[in-house]
Amino acid sequence: GTVTFGRRAGEADDDATLHQTDDATAGSQTLQGVEELLEEDDDSDGNGGGDDVSDDGGGGDDAPAVYRRGGLSRELTAPTGAKTTTKLHALWGRVRDVEGPQLLVAGDADDYGPQAEELALSRCGVRAVDARARNVLRLLSALEDSNRFEKLAGRLTSADDRGAVASWREAEATRRRDEALTDATTLQNLELALADADGASPGAVSAAEARLEALREEAAAEKQKREADAAAKREAKAKKRRLLADADSLLQAACDDAAAAGDDDDDEYDGDDEEDFEMI
Numbered sequence: 001g002t003v004t005f006g007r008r009a010g011e012a013d014d015d016a017t018l019h020q021t022d023d024a025t026a027g028s029q030t031l032q033g034v035e036e037l038l039e040e041d042d043d044s045d046g047n048g049g050g051d052d053v054s055d056d057g058g059g060g061d062d063a064p065a066v067y068r069r070g071g072l073s074r075e076l077t078a079p080t081g082a083k084t085t086t087k088l089h090a091l092w093g094r095v096r097d098v099e100g101p102q103l104l105v106a107g108d109a110d111d112y113g114p115q116a117e118e119l120a121l122s123r124c125g126v127r128a129v130d131a132r133a134r135n136v137l138r139l140l141s142a143l144e145d146s147n148r149f150e151k152l153a154g155r156l157t158s159a160d161d162r163g164a165v166a167s168w169r170e171a172e173a174t175r176r177r178d179e180a181l182t183d184a185t186t187l188q189n190l191e192l193a194l195a196d197a198d199g200a201s202p203g204a205v206s207a208a209e210a211r212l213e214a215l216r217e218e219a220a221a222e223k224q225k226r227e228a229d230a231a232a233k234r235e236a237k238a239k240k241r242r243l244l245a246d247a248d249s250l251l252q253a254a255c256d257d258a259a260a261a262g263d264d265d266d267d268e269y270d271g272d273d274e275e276d277f278e279m280i
Contacts, residue, residue: 027066027143027144028063028064028065028066029168029171029172029175030066030139030140030142030143030149030168031063031064031065031066031103031116031120031140031143032063032064033139033164033165033168034120034136034137034139034140035063035120035123035124036164037136037161037164038120038121038124038126038133038136038137039124064092064100064101064102064103065095065098065102065103066102066103066105066143067093067095067102067103067104067105068104068105068106069104069105069106070106071087071106072087072088072089072090072091072093072104072105072106073085073086073087073088074086074088074091088106088115089105089106089107089111089112089115090103090104090105090106090112090115090116090119091103091104091115091119092104092119092123103116103119105143109141109142109143109144109145109148110141112141113138113140113141114141116140116141116143117137117138117140120137120140121137132156132158132161135152135155135156136156136161138152138155139152139153146172153165170199173199174199174200174201177196177197177198177199177200177201177204178200178201178204180193180196180197180200181193181194181197181200181204181205181207181208182204182207182208184208186215187212187215187216187219190208190211190212190215191212193208194208194209194212
């Protein structure tokens with residue numbers, strides 16, 4: 001048989017369209033935590049632990065992440081050429097530019113949860129499932145729902161399991177604070193994110209502080225440029241006013257000179273001209 005990926009209408013026919021869900025990082029962390037708890041449980045039962053991993057999930061050191069897909073299916077081809085397609089909601093698959101098998105899910109949590117449980121059991125090599133392991137597995141139906149995760153995590157009663165859940169919560173809080181720092185792109189947003197960055201990773205804080213300093217320098221440069229532009233505009237207006245004032249002064253002086261010249265002509269007139277006019 002051949003495993004194929006069902007696609008939504010309009011999707012490209014390759015795995016480039018695979019993408020993590022909005023809460024995929026948290027879901028990936030839940031998946032990895034479930035595997036760790038299952039392996040611990042299997043080790044305690046003497047069943048060989050996580051080293052006996054099936055080929056479906058791989059056995060590499062890189063922990064798998066959770067990716068959402070529009071649709072998943074398995075196509076079986078008979079020797080006669082007849083094909084049968086089975087709809088799936090969870091399977092181990094490959095994602096472009098990501099090393100190792102990843103958990104691909106489709107549909108609602110109620111759809112992919114049971115299949116994800118079986119995949120996790122197979123990957124971890126767990127042969128016997130007790131009540132505690134079943135409660136751990138149910139966390140896989142809360143990959144994208146933090147409220148449901150809290151409800152299901154409350155069913156884990158051992159101190160080790162509760163400690164693991166507390167560690168997941170702390171790591172998730174750190175991830176969300178880091179994400180807030182990364183998503184802050186404006187000066188004001190960065191300042192607010194850094195003010196609420198208690199618990200964020202040092203690397204994310206340092207990177208955010210460096211971006212904040214760069215934004216402050218950029219804002220200061222822009223302010224200086226605006227002030228210089230405003231000063232240049234004010235100087236241009238003042239120069240224009242001075243030129244207009246000088247032009248008015250020159251025009252007034254010309255008018256005064258013309259008026260003075262007219263008075264001089266009147267002063268040079270005498271009566272001989274009048275006598276000549278009467279004789280004519």
